[in-house]
Amino acid sequence: MQRTVAAAEFLAASALSQADAVGAFARDGLLSSQEVFTQQLVTGLSNGMIIALIAIGYTMVYGIIELINFAHGDLCMLGAYFALTVVGALGVDHWVGAGGLMGLVMVLVGTAAFCGSLNWSINRLAYRPLRKASKLSLLVSAIGASFILVNLGLFWGGLPMDVFANGTSSAAPKAFPALVSAAPAAQIGDVIYSRTDLLVLCVTLPLMVALTYLVRFTKLGKAMRAVAQNPTGASLMGIDVERVIGATFFIGGSLGGFATVVYSLYNQTVSFQMGYRMGMDAFIAAVLGGIGNLPGAVLGGILIGVIRSMSDGYLEARWTNTVVFGILILILVFRPSGLLGAKLREKV
Amino acid sequence: MTIASSTTAQAIGPRTPLLRVHGLKCSYGQAQVLHGIDIEVFPGEIVSMIGANGAGKSTALMCVSRINRSSGTIEFDGASIAALPPEQVVRRGLVQVPEGRRIFPRLTVRENLEMGAFIRSDKDGIESDLERTFNLFPILKDRALQQGGTLSGGEQQMLAIGRALMSRPKMLMMDEPSMGIAPILVAKIFDTVKNVLCAQGMTILLVEQNANAALRMSDRAYVLETGNIVLTGTGQDLLRDPRVRAAYLG
Numbered sequence: 001m002q003r004t005v006a007a008a009e010f011l012a013a014s015a016l017s018q019a020d021a022v023g024a025f026a027r028d029g030l031l032s033s034q035e036v037f038t039q040q041l042v043t044g045l046s047n048g049m050i051i052a053l054i055a056i057g058y059t060m061v062y063g064i065i066e067l068i069n070f071a072h073g074d075l076c077m078l079g080a081y082f083a084l085t086v087v088g089a090l091g092v093d094h095w096v097g098a099g100g101l102m103g104l105v106m107v108l109v110g111t112a113a114f115c116g117s118l119n120w121s122i123n124r125l126a127y128r129p130l131r132k133a134s135k136l137s138l139l140v141s142a143i144g145a146s147f148i149l150v151n152l153g154l155f156w157g158g159l160p161m162d163v164f165a166n167g168t169s170s171a172a173p174k175a176f177p178a179l180v181s182a183a184p185a186a187q188i189g190d191v192i193y194s195r196t197d198l199l200v201l202c203v204t205l206p207l208m209v210a211l212t213y214l215v216r217f218t219k220l221g222k223a224m225r226a227v228a229q230n231p232t233g234a235s236l237m238g239i240d241v242e243r244v245i246g247a248t249f250f251i252g253g254s255l256g257g258f259a260t261v262v263y264s265l266y267n268q269t270v271s272f273q274m275g276y277r278m279g280m281d282a283f284i285a286a287v288l289g290g291i292g293n294l295p296g297a298v299l300g301g302i303l304i305g306v307i308r309s310m311s312d313g314y315l316e317a318r319w320t321n322t323v324v325f326g327i328l329i330l331i332l333v334f335r336p337s338g339l340l341g342a343k344l345r346e347k348v
Numbered sequence: 349m350t351i352a353s354s355t356t357a358q359a360i361g362p363r364t365p366l367l368r369v370h371g372l373k374c375s376y377g378q379a380q381v382l383h384g385i386d387i388e389v390f391p392g393e394i395v396s397m398i399g400a401n402g403a404g405k406s407t408a409l410m411c412v413s414r415i416n417r418s419s420g421t422i423e424f425d426g427a428s429i430a431a432l433p434p435e436q437v438v439r440r441g442l443v444q445v446p447e448g449r450r451i452f453p454r455l456t457v458r459e460n461l462e463m464g465a466f467i468r469s470d471k472d473g474i475e476s477d478l479e480r481t482f483n484l485f486p487i488l489k490d491r492a493l494q495q496g497g498t499l500s501g502g503e504q505q506m507l508a509i510g511r512a513l514m515s516r517p518k519m520l521m522m523d524e525p526s527m528g529i530a531p532i533l534v535a536k537i538f539d540t541v542k543n544v545l546c547a548q549g550m551t552i553l554l555v556e557q558n559a560n561a562a563l564r565m566s567d568r569a570y571v572l573e574t575g576n577i578v579l580t581g582t583g584q585d586l587l588r589d590p591r592v593r594a595a596y597l598g
Contacts, residue, residue: 219466226452226463233450236413238438238467238515 038191040313041306046197046266048305049204053259054282055289055297056211057119057252063292064228064248066135070142071122073279074149075253079115079260080270081156083107084176088163095179104179108203112257119253120246128242146275153272173271176264196266203262207255208298214251215294224248228292281308284328290341299339364426366391366519366551367412367442372420374404374411381407383575384420389519389553394546396554396562396583398596399572405555406447408572409521413437413444425518439467441518445525447555449508453497457488460496460507464514474514481510484544502533509537519551526558534558538565559596563587571596 054076061069086107095103126141158170165172186193215221226234227244235241263278264270285304289296304324311320331338365388374382381404389395397405411418414434422430424442432440452460461481465474482489485506491499496507505525512520522541526534542565545552556562563569566583571592579592586592 219462222455222459222463223466225455225459229452229454230450232415233446233452234463235415235434236438236444236446236450237463237511238435238443239463240433240435 032190035190036313038189040309042191042193042197044306044309045302046200046305047308048302049200050259050263050266050301051278051281051285051305052298052301053204053207053255053262054278055285055301056208056294057256058283058286059289059291059294059297060224060248060252062286063294064224064245065127065131065138067127067138067142068283068291069252070139070279070283071126071145071149072119072252072256073277073282074146074153074275075115075119075122076256076260076263076278077153077270077272077275078118078149078156079111079257080176080264080274081153081272082114083111083261083264084163084174084270085156085159085161086110087177087179088161092179093177094181100179108258108261111261112254115257115260116250116254119256120250123246123249128245146279150272150275153275157272171272173269176268176270178265178268180265182268200262200266203258207258211251211255212294220244220247281305281324284324286338287328288331288338290338293338293340296338296340363390365389365423366425367553368421368423369408369412370421370423372408372411372418372422374407374416374418381575382411382418385570385572385575385577387553387570387577389551391551392546392549393567394542394552394554394565396556396566396569397572398556398559398562398569398586398592400596401557402574403572404575405572406523409444409446409523409553409555412442412521435467438515438517441516442521443512443515443517443519444521445505445508445512445523447523447527449504451496451499451504451507451511454495456493457496457499457507458492460511461488461514464511467515473516477514477516481513484513484540485510500530500533502529502537505529505533505537506540509540513545517550519553520545521553521555523555524557525554526556526561534561541565559592560587563592 054072057072058069061067061072090103092100092103095101122145126145127138130138130141154170156170157164157172157174158167160167163177164170164174180195180199182194182196184192185195185198213221215224223234223239223244224247226237226239227241231241234244260278281304282301285300286297287300288303289298289300291297304327307327308320308324311317311323315323367387367389369385369387371384371386372382373380373384385404385408387395387397387408397408399405407416410416412422412429414429414432414437418430420430422428424437424440427440429437429440429442452463455463458478461478462474465477468474482492487503488507488510491503496504499507509520509522509525525537525541529537538561541552541554546565554562554566563583563586569581569583569586570577571579571586579586579589581589587597
């Protein structure tokens, strides 16, 4: 218990991020206001793209079975532990050149496969048996799955490996090696675009394009939309509805896997509690954009990332969660269908 | 020829039903909806099932499509389908145009039709069948890129029929194709069913509340009342039957 509290404090402290430091400089008059704004925007966009990728996992699952999959953030947390384990097993602490790029791609793809398979299995074991039960039962099952994943993370963090500090404190946050250096890749004015900013963009953007293509133009994508819009109708057309739902969980989970590796490389700390924060940001992003709506999830993710960063910079990091949850409450009160969500479901 | 083919599974004689339902029972919780009904549909026939609201007509079709759980025999094309999942029934060649149409409202008309061909992978064949469907219902071609949900009820019904045909079924089950549709479009749809599909040898099981229209175009018909088949005969016989006239034809 003591350890958990200590970990939480550490996390809260680490939330006073790089962005907040920039904000502090700004308040002390060391940076011009224009530069502060742009720097916060860059940080916000990078975090926003990561949040968006996780939000897609929420919105896809909601779109197809109307479940807020509360285990999704914790799935990403386990993905980060998986990635850290692989990095530890490979024994690398810095990636350079073509070999480094290969390693990076391997960790990305491996973690995506891990998270995709895990999400598929969670659906198979915890959600599919409840397909005909009430939505509330499904939600409770998702919360249960979330607890199980968190505790798996707590156990995993105690494994006797170097990257887990040889299991001396399973609850303590772990340092994720700075495999991609945060060194400036470009500097325009006093605004720094780090290599990790670039990494985020290079991973998230192609994935979003690929997903859009998949959903809009492929047979599986059309079947996913058909199942979301009328599962019985889809079944009567020869579509194996459960297989399509399983594929949706796999795809949503693997996007979370990509996102969590990039998140870990960007923030360089992982903890068994990080899933809550990641999950909440992404969930709020999905609701902000209009849950069930893919472009909405991307828009919501970017907005939440930028809002967080601006709040870190101009208010103070300790107010950021208040601002973000305040936004959630405002959406739920004034526009429950989100920015891009349909006002009403069409009657068929 | 006949000697050779009599050794194969297909040649079990000319009067082998394509669909044979025997002792079909179905319950929703405590309430039993079907009390053991028998239906046979022979190749090339159009058979209708008429009856009042709540008689169990749609339930029967949903049982045959394996959406609803049921007990009893369901055989299609010489093999039992009673234990198959719904998507496998479609793969065997038995497709339903469901009540309320169940089109995909936010897929385009074209995408809806493509979903009808989900079980197929012959791209060229699908493309030529799309053209055939557009010839059958030209309005669908005009609306090909529109979302299905923006179509009128009658157009949606045409889309639902076209979508079902895209799987190249051996048999079509149609549930209340006239429901909630302008009379002129009902006439158009029934005309297409009778003069195009039946002329091509399609086997059809039609469920209708509009008993008059259904009986006129059917070879045979069943009358369903509170989960039991109470009457069966040719369409013409039932049109003249005083009990049917009193109960369903007004």
